[in-house]
Amino acid sequence: GENVEQHPSTLSVQEGDSAVIKCTYSDSASNYFPWYKQELGKGPQLIIDIRSNVGEKKDQRIAVTLNKTAKHFSLHITETQPEDSAVYFCAASRLSGGYNKLIFGAGTRLAVHP
């Protein structure tokens, strides 16, 4: 069935360092890959997304890369700040005719230490 694996489950970095979170998806028909950040007591917030016709996308300190052949996608956060501390979720979806069922990874708890 559809599955998304996410690693690592926890990540601890020093402020200013980079953080990388990796995901693997099983459904080769997946074509949409969003990343969400969830802070304590809040709902998931979209931080960046990528579609299968693009290999890389960047937004300031955040970048996402996609390798369709290997069915891998990764989130890269540079120059981390304490406010980046949160749980990050990757997800995959097969967009088609308004159908948009997100399959989420298990999440990565990122701690950025000052």
Add this chain to the structure above:
Amino acid sequence: DSGVTQTPKHLITATGQRVTLRCSPRSGDLSVYWYQQSLDQGLQFLIQYYNGEERAKGNILERFSAQQFPDLHSELNLSSLELGDSALYFCASSVEDTQYFGPGTRLTVL
């Protein structure tokens, strides 16, 4: 603030009871999605509605049902509640691909 609202924020009830969770999507969004977040299962897709009609279904239990009304708000009904139904329930809405999540309803079944 995503623009998606959910009520109530917290709900405490007993096993065997029935509850209704409510979601108002962002203005103009036709799709509404429901997700369950628990410690052991993570974020699980339950169901999607588009303009009043069911569009996609996940691993939603038969004890759970949802609907989307003409004004596009949605309700998730959970019945014959069990201890294992305790979780955060999120609603999301979208107009195209991007799903925007509400703040969630925390359900505790005692």
